[in-house]
Amino acid sequence: MSNKGGTAVPLLAARDLVKAHGRTQALRGASVELHAGEILAVTGASGSGKSTLLHCLTGIVRPDAGSVSYGGERLDQLPEKRLSELRRTEFGVVFQFGQLIPELTALDNVALPLLLAGVRRQEAQATAGEWLERFGVRGQEELRPGEMSGGQAQRVALARALITGPKVVFADEPTGALDSLASEQVMTALVHTARESGTAVLLITHDAQVAAYADREVRLSDGALAPVGVTA
Amino acid sequence: MSSAAGISVDVRLAWRLTRGSDRREWWRVGLTVAGAALATGFAQAAVVLASLDGHYAIGVAHGLLDNPGERHGVVFSLLLLLVPVLGFLGQTARIGAVHRDRRLAGLRLAGATPWQVRRIAALETGLACLLGSMLAAAVAVPILLSYWAGPSALAWAGMVAVALGVPMLGTAVGALALRRVVASPLGWVRRVRPAQRPGRVLLVATLLFTALALVTLLTPFTANPLFGFALVPLTVFALVLLVGSAAVWLSGWSSSLLGRVLADRAHSAAGLIAAERLRDDPWSAARTHAAVLLVTVVGTGFVGVRQVMLADLRGMRSVGQLGMDMEFYTTGLDLTAAAITVGLVIVLSALAVGTAESLASRRQGLAAQAAAGVPRAVLGRALLLESALPLAPAVLVAGTGGMAIGVWYASITTEYTTHNVPYAALLVPLAVYMCCLLAAATSLPLLRRSVRPAELRYV
Amino acid sequence: MIRMSTRHILLGLLAAGPSHGYDLKRRHDERFPQARPLAYGQVYTTLQRLVRDGLAEIEGTDSDGGPERTTYRSTEDGARELAQWAGEIAPPAPFVTNEIFAKVVVSILSGGDPEAYLRAQRAAHMERMRELTAVKTAHGADLATVLSADYALNHLDADLRWMTTTAARLTTLTAEVDTA
Numbered sequence: 001m002s003n004k005g006g007t008a009v010p011l012l013a014a015r016d017l018v019k020a021h022g023r024t025q026a027l028r029g030a031s032v033e034l035h036a037g038e039i040l041a042v043t044g045a046s047g048s049g050k051s052t053l054l055h056c057l058t059g060i061v062r063p064d065a066g067s068v069s070y071g072g073e074r075l076d077q078l079p080e081k082r083l084s085e086l087r088r089t090e091f092g093v094v095f096q097f098g099q100l101i102p103e104l105t106a107l108d109n110v111a112l113p114l115l116l117a118g119v120r121r122q123e124a125q126a127t128a129g130e131w132l133e134r135f136g137v138r139g140q141e142e143l144r145p146g147e148m149s150g151g152q153a154q155r156v157a158l159a160r161a162l163i164t165g166p167k168v169v170f171a172d173e174p175t176g177a178l179d180s181l182a183s184e185q186v187m188t189a190l191v192h193t194a195r196e197s198g199t200a201v202l203l204i205t206h207d208a209q210v211a212a213y214a215d216r217e218v219r220l221s222d223g224a225l226a227p228v229g230v231t232a
Numbered sequence: 233m234s235s236a237a238g239i240s241v242d243v244r245l246a247w248r249l250t251r252g253s254d255r256r257e258w259w260r261v262g263l264t265v266a267g268a269a270l271a272t273g274f275a276q277a278a279v280v281l282a283s284l285d286g287h288y289a290i291g292v293a294h295g296l297l298d299n300p301g302e303r304h305g306v307v308f309s310l311l312l313l314l315v316p317v318l319g320f321l322g323q324t325a326r327i328g329a330v331h332r333d334r335r336l337a338g339l340r341l342a343g344a345t346p347w348q349v350r351r352i353a354a355l356e357t358g359l360a361c362l363l364g365s366m367l368a369a370a371v372a373v374p375i376l377l378s379y380w381a382g383p384s385a386l387a388w389a390g391m392v393a394v395a396l397g398v399p400m401l402g403t404a405v406g407a408l409a410l411r412r413v414v415a416s417p418l419g420w421v422r423r424v425r426p427a428q429r430p431g432r433v434l435l436v437a438t439l440l441f442t443a444l445a446l447v448t449l450l451t452p453f454t455a456n457p458l459f460g461f462a463l464v465p466l467t468v469f470a471l472v473l474l475v476g477s478a479a480v481w482l483s484g485w486s487s488s489l490l491g492r493v494l495a496d497r498a499h500s501a502a503g504l505i506a507a508e509r510l511r512d513d514p515w516s517a518a519r520t521h522a523a524v525l526l527v528t529v530v531g532t533g534f535v536g537v538r539q540v541m542l543a544d545l546r547g548m549r550s551v552g553q554l555g556m557d558m559e560f561y562t563t564g565l566d567l568t569a570a571a572i573t574v575g576l577v578i579v580l581s582a583l584a585v586g587t588a589e590s591l592a593s594r595r596q597g598l599a600a601q602a603a604a605g606v607p608r609a610v611l612g613r614a615l616l617l618e619s620a621l622p623l624a625p626a627v628l629v630a631g632t633g634g635m636a637i638g639v640w641y642a643s644i645t646t647e648y649t650t651h652n653v654p655y656a657a658l659l660v661p662l663a664v665y666m667c668c669l670l671a672a673a674t675s676l677p678l679l680r681r682s683v684r685p686a687e688l689r690y691v
Numbered sequence: 692m693i694r695m696s697t698r699h700i701l702l703g704l705l706a707a708g709p710s711h712g713y714d715l716k717r718r719h720d721e722r723f724p725q726a727r728p729l730a731y732g733q734v735y736t737t738l739q740r741l742v743r744d745g746l747a748e749i750e751g752t753d754s755d756g757g758p759e760r761t762t763y764r765s766t767e768d769g770a771r772e773l774a775q776w777a778g779e780i781a782p783p784a785p786f787v788t789n790e791i792f793a794k795v796v797v798s799i800l801s802g803g804d805p806e807a808y809l810r811a812q813r814a815a816h817m818e819r820m821r822e823l824t825a826v827k828t829a830h831g832a833d834l835a836t837v838l839s840a841d842y843a844l845n846h847l848d849a850d851l852r853w854m855t856t857t858a859a860r861l862t863t864l865t866a867e868v869d870t871a
Contacts, residue, residue: 060603087605098600103508113605115501188828208851209844212820
């Protein structure tokens with residue numbers, strides 16, 4: 001299913017990441033590889049540096065030391081403009097909540113990445129409609145995020161993250177605010193779509209049941225990563 | 233619990249909460265102090281001038297304050313300056329409102345009564361206003377003594393009344409503003425609610441101003457030139473207030489209309505976001521925008537009137553009809569110009585503060601959107617468009633209104649000068665519009681800070 | 692874990708109508724996908740005991756051209772017994788038989804590496820959870836499969852959470868076990 005530790009060149013690779021927030025050492029030498037089409041779970045207790053790792057991997061923050069390579073480019077050295085472009089075209093990001101623009105309808109929120117890429121509004125909306133249907137939120141096109149349930153909003157967020165056909169989707173506790181049934185619907189939608197389109201997923205979670213949707217798990221503790229599944 | 237002990241507990245709590253609050257709450261306190269100081273300064277100057285009766289040789293501004301007629305005009309201008317100052321104070325009260333509401337709801341959860349919470353919050357505002365009024369008084373008293381060796385008891389009483397009245401008013405306004413917030417222990421807002429459209433108060437005010445304007449217009453003041461000179465600004469200001477209150481509606485209504493129309497037609501991401509925000513919450517900036525319009529009307533009207541009046545005065549001088557030095561009149565005009573400029577600056581700060589606060593209350597969402605790939609430039613453009621779109625038609629209407637004042641004044645002032653249209657006034661709306669965009673743009677550095685990943689940690 | 696009563700499950704399956712042993716086994720395995728499959732011998736002996744206790748009786752035998760098969764049906768006593776059992780509350784976790792905890796304690800007593808054991812156990816649990824998740828997210832999985840997978844997933848998740856808190860408190864536990 002995936003290239004577990006295989007010889008293939010990883011899609012995204014971080015080496016010895018170090019990052020401090022003030023006096024708090026969030027990452028101390030974290031290394032991780034993500035292969036094309038793979039679903040990888042990063043688990044760890046709260047405060048173990050999971051979110052900081054995601055921020056480093058997406059180029060939202062620059063690590064104090066270490067490297068992040070993606071498709072031959074060093075993300076930790078790229079200018080902000082190129083990073084924004086990568087996040088817009090090659091990456092999709094889903095957070096626990098907040099990434100949808102509260103004033104825009106579900107349809108416009110999903111169409112937004114296409115609009116940013118210069119696609120005409122009608123065309124973007126038509127494509128967005130298809131994606132909403134795919135995630136089972138048809139009929140909610142005209143709702144604003146505040147008018148949707150948490151599970152619906154997260155599926156809209158997933159549609160928005162996947163509409164540009166990204167190579168990697170980063171999901172930071174995507175079901176953190178949901179009950180178990182909504183969480184199951186969101187995760188199933190994510191896993192099915194990612195498998196169909198061959199999108200790699202980096203899934204950050206503290207929940208073992210969510211991590212079980214992944215092909216592989218790495219565990220962060222004290223700012224460093226250890227693979228899970230290798231018998232000690 | 234005795235009420236004295238209750239108050240002292242409240243004061244101590246208010247102080248402790250203010251001290252433990254974050255940066256933005258200090259901004260609110262600082263700006264409230266500044267606003268209260270301005271209000272006290274203007275009101276004290278007005279009160280002292282109003283306490284004078286008859287002729288005095290004050291020796292400032294080429295004798296403009298020497299005679300009761302002109303003094304009344306100055307007093308009136310000072311009181312009118314209170315309008316933008318109060319608007320500014322209203323705007324500062326909104327800074328960090330979400331945080332404050334959450335904190336007050338926390339107090340309710342811990343067992344505080346609604347009234348106690350309201351008192352604590354109002355005391356915060358009241359204490360800041362007290363500090364502001366004390367600072368203003370500390371400056372005003374030496375200035376007063378330097379011009380007037382023995383001020384009358386009436387002047388002193390007025391000064392004291394203003395210095396104490398401003399903080400009391402601030403406390404009352406603070407309690408009023410919070411009447412809805414603290415009713416429930418779980419009353420903290422997840423999302424900033426859309427602002428309400430203005431209600432009956434504004435309607436009554438508008439009718440009042442209309443009546444005032446009509447009465448003034450129908451008064452035969454041209455018979456006595458000095459009386460006329462004092463009354464013209466009154467007429468102008470009454471008209472201006474009328475236009476201003478209409479502007480609140482115009483601004484809110486045009487925001488919502490523009491939002492609806494543009495949201496369906498927008499082709500850029502920034503345009504779409506701005507249009508949907510206007511449609512969602514058209515009244516949020518209506519009051520600030522109305523103040524902008526007020527200043528635009530006053531400014532445009534004033535520049536027109538000034539041009540005509542100067543031409544008229546020159547005409548009078550050339551035939552030897554001028555009663556006073558030319559400087560007497562120009563100083564009066566310059567002082568009015570200065571007052572309008574002060575008003576403009578206050579309005580622009582209110583606009584900047586409003587934009588910054590709207591940004592700050594949305595910073596978590598903005599950080600998440602930026603992280604999800606919405607470029608900062610798009611968010612910035614949306615922010616500017618949100619101010620620029622509804623202000624454009626509004627400033628246009630205000631400019632037309634101001635221009636009408638100038639043209640009307642030119643049409644009735646034909647005795648010593650030929651009838652000409654004061655075109656220079658047309659530059660005023662343009663300049664105000666540019667200043668507004670600049671004021672809104674002062675929030676862009678804050679946007680850069682708001683979309684930092686550190687904000688994501690609290691998402 | 693609560694022990695499943697095979698005799699009541701067979702009675703339940705018979706309630707839908709007369710059936711023979713092999714058919715009962717097949718329907719059981721279909722209906723309870725994540726449970727341990729029934730052995731044919733177990734089905735046979737259980738049916739005999741049900742007949743002995745008057746809860747089921749033999750309907751008849753047919754051969755259908757193949758080997759001879761006995762068809763059973765439920766009696767009125769059987770229906771009463773079944774209704775009583777189905778309405779009875781299952782005792783909530785009556786015995787704490789925690790093999791993982793026992794192994795941790797034994798490991799401490801014998802000077803082993805309980806931390807390494809917990810890590811390995813955690814990995815094994817995760818591996819099983821991934822399998823179960825794959826089963827329930829497979830296209831066309833029916834609700835019975837999803838629900839029984841969920842039941843197992845929730846129990847494994849509970850074990851995992853217990854292991855996480857135990858791993859974090861191993862030092863204190865070691866001191867306690869060693870001094871006792």
